[in-house]
Amino acid sequence: DTAVSQTPKYLVTQMGNDKSIKCEQNLGHDTMYWYKQDSKKFLKIMFSYNNKELIINETVPNRFSPKSPDKAHLNLHINSLELGDSAVYFCASSQGFQETQYFGPGTRLLVL
Amino acid sequence: AQTVTQSQPEMSVQEAETVTLSCTYDTSESDYYLFWYKQPPSRQMILVIRQEAYKQQNATENRFSVNFQKAAKSFSLKISDSQLGDAAMYFCAYRSAVGSGGGADGLTFGKGTHLIIQP
Numbered sequence: 505d506t507a508v509s510q511t512p513k514y515l516v517t518q519m520g521n522d523k524s525i526k527c528e529q530n531l532g533h534d535t536m537y538w539y540k541q542d543s544k545k546f547l548k549i550m551f552s553y554n555n556k557e558l559i560i561n562e563t564v565p566n567r568f569s570p571k572s573p574d575k576a577h578l579n580l581h582i583n584s585l586e587l588g589d590s591a592v593y594f595c596a597s598s599q600g601f602q603e604t605q606y607f608g609p610g611t612r613l614l615v616l
Numbered sequence: 617a618q619t620v621t622q623s624q625p626e627m628s629v630q631e632a633e634t635v636t637l638s639c640t641y642d643t644s645e646s647d648y649y650l651f652w653y654k655q656p657p658s659r660q661m662i663l664v665i666r667q668e669a670y671k672q673q674n675a676t677e678n679r680f681s682v683n684f685q686k687a688a689k690s691f692s693l694k695i696s697d698s699q700l701g702d703a704a705m706y707f708c709a710y711r712s713a714v715g716s717g718g719g720a721d722g723l724t725f726g727k728g729t730h731l732i733i734q735p
Contacts, residue, residue, distance in 0.1 A: 537722055539722070539723075544727070545655075545705060545727070545728050546725070546727055546728075547707065547723075547725040548725070549722025549723060549724075552722050592659060594661060596661075601711075602649070602713060604651070604663055604666055605723060606663070607653075607660070607661035607662075609658075609659070609660050610659050610660070610661075612659075
């Protein structure tokens with residue numbers, strides 16, 4: 505059983521389009537996160553959700569919006585995609601903020 | 617804000633030998649967590665080891681151990697008996713125990729060390 509899953513694994517799209525990346529965890533965790541890994545492999549937190557409430561929101565453009573339909577899901581919506589949005593996006597989850605975060609397999613987004 | 621520094625962009629070690637990856641961090645907090653994650657070419661982020669700052673004993677997981685020096689704000693990872701499967705990017709990460717807002721916080725990562733295993 506996959507603990508944290510993301511779909512799709514690869515996403516190629518044109519500038520200006522709107523896209524979504526889905527994340528699901530079956531670990532029963534109450535906190536989920538989105539990270540961005542750039543072309544130099546640097547990982548940076550984007551969002552975290554705890555019990556359906558946004559806890560932190562790093563300095564990301566408001567074109568990015570996380571949406572959590574329930575505790576097991578945290579989807580990432582991106583509007584008006586730009587070339588600089590090309591990256592690998594990772595979802596993660598943990599049971600409370602003190603516990604270890606477990607990562608999904610990542611979604612490689614390429615904006616042309 | 618916390619920062620994590622990994623000063624070795626790349627390290628190389630012979631199979632079966634021991635290698636140590638360096639990590640330093642900067643924080644004004646006294647309670648926090650430190651992690652090492654491994655990212656092989658498959659790009660999956662895999663937890664290697666975790667250390668709570670309030671614990672003096674260094675964490676160990678099989679061939680992986682850390683040298684946690686709280687006063688020096690240093691958290692190095694030692695890999696013993698290196699194997700070909702250890703080849704990967706290794707990321708050091710910090711997480712506040714206090715958090716922000718409602719209490720949740722993300723990981724602050726270093727820039728990573730690319731570990732090469734020579735057969």
